[in-house]
Amino acid sequence: MAFVIYGAGAIGGVLGARLHSAGFDVRLIARGAHLSAVRAGGLRVESPEGTTTVPVPVYGSPAEAGVEAGDVVILTMKSQDTPAALEALRAVADPSTPVVCVQNGVANERLALRLFSHVYGVCVMFPAAHVEPGVVQARSAPTPGILDIGRYPAGIDDTGRSVAGAFAKAGFVSEPREDIMRWKYRKLVMNLGNAVTALCGADDPDGAAAEVLALVRAEGEAVLAAAGIDVVDEQTDRERRAGILRMPAFEGRAPDGGSSVQSLLRGTGSIEADYLNGEIVLLARLHGVPAPANDLVRQLAVVAARERVAPGSVPASELLERLRA
Ligand SMILES: NC(=O)C1=CN([C@@H]2O[C@H](COP(=O)(O)OP(=O)(O)OC[C@H]3O[C@@H](n4cnc5c(N)ncnc54)[C@H](OP(=O)(O)O)[C@@H]3O)[C@@H](O)[C@H]2O)C=CC1
């Protein structure tokens, strides 16, 4: 089994490096300055356990990487980049190529299933950062993350089991699951906070950001319930994660805050909010229920990304006032 890791930033970079070091045939796909840096000097992976530079092959597109029978394609770009990425992939990959979405949100699997017949969802509990071109960080050690996997929309098959086995060989905790999307919806509720932290920053001296977080998450839960979506309960989710992820401080560790904070830090010009808070907004519209908190947060986050403002530029108390108005 060979892996084509498409969008080799924080998650794809660390995952690809670890699969490569575990002996798997891995081809990364990256772009821009990151592609040039990895091509020139390998991928530098920093973690609490130290730094390694991994000479993993890297390409600029699926056409350049090649997608052969027996390859598994792993999507690790942010959701807003998935539609364009799938278009480039379909031009060279057989429609039966297994496509594994190691991504947050619940939209990528459906986008992939429109073009590819064998699609898998992964619930990604894996704190990582894309620090600068050529450099990624794994924040948790000794276990870098939890990557449970299942076939989309439901079920499990031999490919899913083999991918779970490969993830485990690369040091992750990974279980095949029949009901992966139930877990991904629970993770979505957690990720409704990504945009809040990106807007308001990781420090919360007056507790206002925590209140905003509670509002968007409660609204998210209510919308998912109105839409009749079955979600793993919080306690079960907590138990799954208990004691596995450990994130000690280490020299050079990138700022806290998660993947959306990193989009603002790197000034990428886009953010995943339309596919996280925006998923709740979409469901609310489809089911005739309100979602004003998630709508406001995603709109502000999209503007912040477009205008390339720094994380923490919106005082949480102001955001809270607007949400209460
Ligand atoms: N980082 C984290 O801690 C976690 C992230 N996740 C999820 O994992 C997914 C990936 O996030 P993350 O790794 O942080 O994102 P990153 O932005 O760090 O990495 C994605 C990479 O994909 C590249 N990319 C996008 N489209 C293409 C393309 N068509 N061709 C080549 N490269 C492309 C991006 O390039 P460019 O920089 O130019 O845009 C970027 O380098 C997201 O869904 C996120 O929510 C889940 C749990 C934790």
Ligand SMILES: CC(C)(CO)C(=O)C(=O)O
């Ligand atoms: C849970 C969290 C914040 C872990 O890094 C995440 O999923 C993200 O960064 O998107």
